[in-house]
Amino acid sequence: MKAGRITVSTRKFEVKEIPTPTPSHGEVRIKVGAAGVCLSDVHFIDGTLSPGYLKGDEVTLGHEVAGTIETLGEGVHTYKVGDRVLVVAGERNEKNQITTLGFDYDGGYAEYVIAKAGLLVKIPDSLPFEEAAIIPDAVSTPWAAISSTAKMKSGETAAVFGVGGLGIHAVQLLKIVGCSKVIAIDPRPEARAKALEIGADFAFDPSDEELKKHRGLNAAFDFAGVTPVRKQALSMLGEQGRLVIVGIANEPITIPNDMAFTYMRTQILGHYGSEPMHTKELVEFVKQGKLSLSKSVSEVLPLDQAALALEKLEKKIGNPIRIVLRP
Numbered sequence: 563m564k565a566g567r568i569t570v571s572t573r574k575f576e577v578k579e580i581p582t583p584t585p586s587h588g589e590v591r592i593k594v595g596a597a598g599v600c601l602s603d604v605h606f607i608d609g610t611l612s613p614g615y616l617k618g619d620e621v622t623l624g625h626e627v628a629g630t631i632e633t634l635g636e637g638v639h640t641y642k643v644g645d646r647v648l649v650v651a652g653e654r655n656e657k658n659q660i661t662t663l664g665f666d667y668d669g670g671y672a673e674y675v676i677a678k679a680g681l682l683v684k685i686p687d688s689l690p691f692e693e694a695a696i697i698p699d700a701v702s703t704p705w706a707a708i709s710s711t712a713k714m715k716s717g718e719t720a721a722v723f724g725v726g727g728l729g730i731h732a733v734q735l736l737k738i739v740g741c742s743k744v745i746a747i748d749p750r751p752e753a754r755a756k757a758l759e760i761g762a763d764f765a766f767d768p769s770d771e772e773l774k775k776h777r778g779l780n781a782a783f784d785f786a787g788v789t790p791v792r793k794q795a796l797s798m799l800g801e802q803g804r805l806v807i808v809g810i811a812n813e814p815i816t817i818p819n820d821m822a823f824t825y826m827r828t829q830i831l832g833h834y835g836s837e838p839m840h841t842k843e844l845v846e847f848v849k850q851g852k853l854s855l856s857k858s859v860s861e862v863l864p865l866d867q868a869a870l871a872l873e874k875l876e877k878k879i880g881n882p883i884r885i886v887l888r889p
Contacts, residue, residue, distance in 0.1 A: 603872060646685050
């Protein structure tokens with residue numbers, strides 16, 4: 563089968579032929595319907611990110627995957643051939659280490675992918691594979707940050723810094739939660755326009771003086787992974803405000819003023835990924851009509867053009883939210 567593989571030691575990426583995998587006990591083989599292209603994949607190739615638990619020097623990229631079950635391994639009784647599913651992007655192994663699809667084991671830039679039955683979520687026929695594929699990570703990571711880490715409540719206020727592939731969904735999800743004011747902050751005019759279209763109450767360039775009128779927020783979310791964002795975000799928080807850091811700058815976190823920080827009882831919270839329950843909740847939101855992802859897929863490209871998709875995302879060509887590969 564064809565697969566988009568990276569050699570970790572050289573960071574070389576190519577689509578090539580590899581043997582079609584066979585599911586072991588408790589696993590299934592999925593015919594991939596769609597695979598999302600994430601900025602994390604770009605950072606894997608450029609060396610910013612590395613797998614923590616990969617056995618070997620090669621792995622198939624792709625941690626956002628949906629498709630159809632094609633073969634059942636032994637011991638799988640909760641699913642049948644033909645079921646439409648998405649794959650939860652990560653899990654804790656027997657040593658309680660978080661391992662990630664497309665980093666620590668082969669992912670979905672391929673014609674087929676192997677997944678444990680316990681990491682599957684059934685999806686309705688009404689949900690296209692292209693939209694379902696991006697739920698793990700692009701939608702589930704901001705949802706977990708909002709619901710579990712920040713514990714956002716109806717009526718609260720929030721700012722979202724960086725409205726790219728994850729931040730744009732944070733805007734949408736904060737409105738679903740019932741936030742009374744959601745501010746999108748991004749230097750790109752096209753990103754701000756998209757945020758307003760998706761439901762943001764306000765959208766600003768980070769240098770806009772109008773931002774000062776919106777201080778006293780309950781929460782701020784850093785999806786940009788840029789150090790100056792943290793300082794600006796902290797200045798916008800009210801009493802017991804939470805800064806949730808999702809984007810990775812790989813730099814120290816600095817608190818500009820410890821007196822203000824302690825007086826206001828500010829909190830800084832780190833966030834990574836999501837749990838299976840978050841993915842299941844989002845599929846239910848889609849079923850109930852609360853969440854629409856129809857505007858989230860910017861472009862669909864064939865697997866052979868995976869390198870082009872990665873380049874378009876890295877350079878933000880066409881202001882992509884999510885580019886999706888279809889084998």
